[in-house]
Amino acid sequence: MISKARIKQIRGLERKKNRVAEGLFVAEGPKLVGELLAVVRPHYVAAEDEWLEEHKRELQGVPCDTVSLDELQRASLLQHPQQVLALFPIPQVEGNMSEIAERELTLALDGVQDPGNLGTIVRLADWFGISHIFCSPDSADIYNPKATQATMGALARVSVHYCELAQELCKTSAPIYGTFLDGQNIYHQELSSNGVIIMGNEGQGIRKETAACVSHRLFVPPFPTNRSTVESLNVAIATAIVCAEFRRKTPLSLGSKRRLPEQELSPWGKK
């Protein structure tokens, strides 16, 4: 049974203002909650009996409500809630761009607006071993429930920083890449195993002042490469193609300094 006050709290967390005030965000479903549970202690959990039983060791001392699917539906921010909903603390992510980009490959998002795109980018960053993403302050909030859900648990391993991009980029001596319609064909360029890849807003691309910091202008060619394009790529799709090409060109053995998995920190630090 979930109390009315709790349902009100959960539904309130759909809004950023309330998330910031409470320092909490909502995660739903066994996949996402399970992966977060591996790195951070929840603030509160509502779940079906079976799920709670399975995780009782990790949940010692955590306020929990046993609920039916019907009750979960009343609190859930999803159309089709699944087994479990939890509140987790928003982490204080650490580290600055210039230091991190010197050591490893990172992403910077310049005003990506759609929460689904942002969550999908966090998920694919995780696949490609990218542990830090820097977002301009006007980008979507990764703790927006749509973004959080789209990460499919990658949020447990990828740190999402919000900062003034141009300001941070100009302090960074590592290579800075961006994609532009007049950039160089990415398949013909040398790509490094560290640095920053900037991806722009869905409609406007990369802002002028951010673009001014770019040291390598790239372009993902369409096919045939010479067609007069009316086509465009979704920003998460473009990010994936770019990251895949970086990782194809600089396999681990060629000098990536990324930490081994056992040394990795989650956004919440060492558990």
Next chain:
Amino acid sequence: MISKARIKQIRGLERKKNRVAEGLFVAEGPKLVGELLAVVRPHYVAAEDEWLEEHKRELQGVPCDTVSLDELQRASLLQHPQQVLALFPIPQVEGNMSEIAERELTLALDGVQDPGNLGTIVRLADWFGISHIFCSPDSADIYNPKATQATMGALARVSVHYCELAQELCKTSAPIYGTFLDGQNIYHQELSSNGVIIMGNEGQGIRKETAACVSHRLFVPPFPTNRSTVESLNVAIATAIVCAEFRRKTPLSLGSKRRLPEQELSPWGKK
């Protein structure tokens, strides 16, 4: 002014049953409607005065309503309607898999469920010069408004076929590719400029009977390649990475037989 009957008709087209019965689908916004307008005559248009004025030549004889943004809101299936909403006829797409795949690179989707994923895949197929996508009957419907909108106009150039995949695949002599966790690293494989690339359902991947038709099992490696992965890729993201690699390896000059843009047919045939 849009009549009540028209609003009812438009809202009804959110459901597949009604789209099939009427042979119509809804497209919204200047980008999507504009690109469809270039290849097919609409059945009906509701738009702001300015947009109608700009397109009056193409709209001769088409039933049109001039509307305010408030009126458009009442009919629209979007949260934020933009300038124009139109009804278009659902095309009878032509051609069979074995013939088309002999000539050019195609995609097959085995139960992709999310309309947004399907629309995004149509959009990236267009970028990579893929003109035909074959979907299993249980895949999302490309005329679902969420799918249609996510194509960003690519629907005007890409034909989406619905058919029994395994049945069609077993008649196809062109190479048939699929991605599997135990497949071969895609970056180490030869890839052809024709054939079928099968992508599977979001949760379950490629069905057994479809997988049985695959001649080349591929794998998109994570980074580092040897990590024990809990990560996964969104199906549209995986499709993009695979298509990009096919196109990188087989540039046009190496023998793609895809038609030149001026010979291309839209899903509605020659206008």
